[in-house]
Amino acid sequence: MLQATSPWSMTGSGASSRRHNPVRYALRLTEAQHDLLRTHLFPGDGNEAVALLLCGRRNGSGRHAFCVQKILPVPHSACSVRTPDRITWPTTFVDDLLSEAFASAQAIVKIHSHPGYYRKFSSADDQSDRALYDSVSSLLGDALPHASVVMLPDGQMFGRVVAAGEIVQPLSSITVTGSDLKLYGAGADASTSTDAFALRHAQAFGKGTTALLRSLSIAVVGCSGTGSIVIEQLARLGVGRLVLIDPDCVEEKNLNRILNSGKEDAYLKRYKVHVLASAIARMGLGQEVLPLPLNLATREAVLAVAECDVVFGCMDGVEGRHLLNRIATFYSIPYFDAGVRLDADGKGGISSIAGAVHYLQPGRSSLLSREVYTMKQVEAEELKRTNPDLYAELRRAGYLRGVDEDRPAVISVNMLYASLAVNEFLARVHPYRNQPNSDYAYLGASLSEVGFYPESEAADCLALKRHLGRGDVEPLLERPSLS
Ligand SMILES: [Zn+2]
Incomplete structure (x- = not known):
């Protein structure tokens, strides 16, 4: 008699390859939140823009989800530099979210646009993410993970996890729930062969x-x-x-x-x-x-x-x-x-x-x-x-x-x-x-x-x-x- 063993049962050929998975990080947002972000991040002038997200967490041991609760668009006029491939913005905007993030151990996610469809984080992004999340972690006084996300003009997104100023790993999935269900990143790493x-x-x-x-x-x-x-x-x-x-x-x-x-x-x-x-x-x-x-x-x-x-x-x-x-x-x-x-x-x-x-x-x-x-x-x-x-x-x-x-x-x-x-x-x-x-x-x-x-x-x-x-x-x- 095959009896599943609690708590986990793993079956078939995929079992061994999946045994030592790293933590999977997911970002979840609604279609309305996605629409709002896309409108702000692509104002029509071809330049980068940025917004901050306050996210509730499911802080599980093998799975960590960032759930978008609140959106803070950084006004375009407040940014000192906005070009098609660069943006400089005053990090004082983070302060507005820090006390809320601190009160309930929430995450702060930075999202910016790449109007030219650049599908990677740039070296400027690396620098700015390390600096931003180094100060976020020290101000919050914990080593919890946060995330940085890029949106492309067609609404696609990709992102990565940042903790205590260190870039940890890519987000495993980004889910946008509307009438349609859009999942970015999910399945992208699946093997090319189909069982x-x-x-x-x-x-x-x-x-x-x-x-x-x-x-x-x-x-x-x-x-x-x-x-x-x-x-x-x-x-x-x-x-x-x-x-x-x-x-x-x-x-x-x-x-x-x-x-x-x-x-x-x-x-x-x-x-x-x-x-x-x-x-x-x-x-x-x-x-x-x-x-x-x-x-x-x-x-x-x-x-x-x-x-x-x-x-x-x-x-x-x-x-x-x-x-x-x-x-x-x-x-x-x-x-x-x-x-x-x-x-x-x-x-x-x-x-x-x-x-x-x-x-x-x-x-x-x-x-x-x-x-x-x-x-x-x-x-x-x-x-x-x-x-x-x-x-x-x-x-x-x-x-x-x-x-x-x-x-x-x-x-x-x-x-x-x-x-x-x-x-x-x-x-x-x-x-x-x-x-x-x-x-x-x-x-x-x-x-x-x-x-x-x-x-x-x-x-x-x-x-x-x-x-x-x-x-x-x-x-x-x-x-x-x-x-
Ligand atoms: Zn960038």
């Missing part, structure tokens, strides 16, 4: 997309009826690293819909995440898998999800989805949510089969602002998990509406919505629809009505937007229960 199993995807989506999928780390929260099918697809598409989160063991009642599960798993009470990690190991496609048999509302699970480039939510309840939306906002991560609803009529028949895929961009609308649920429902579920006796009492007394209990679930229905969710993700990294992706922030689908019901992005969620890019804070996500 045989991925060849068919390579033909359909191009070598770039296949290499990009290989470079990505994706979390799937909820590994049951819908989640196991999402995981199967992501693994076989060749996603490089999968983080699986689900606190439950396989039970006999799940065997009608969890892929790769069997009676023995139910008998031995194996965790769903371990069963699925074993299945991925058996595929032997050289992926990393981190199976975490935990509720998402735990510190370890939140931090593991926050280190991923993309998240999928495949949960029945609303508490976990609400939390995942919050994680995705604090850490600036694109979030795909799959929900299925199968209603029985109580007489052995089905009254409706409907479901939806929500694509949630950090800083834009949320599941809450889209009115997928209310805070009352979230609180009821949280109470049921943390204090079941009080929950039962309040429910008996009529103070609470009951949380939805086990609904009927059918694998063929789950497969449809799991597939829509993964295709939604693929459409964002490699647009293939006739209409722009912005038309499909929400994709409802009904089997009862037999139809698709897309909707475009709604108004921003003001409750979540203020947390965009804040990264690690204490208590985590401003939730005392996660401290």
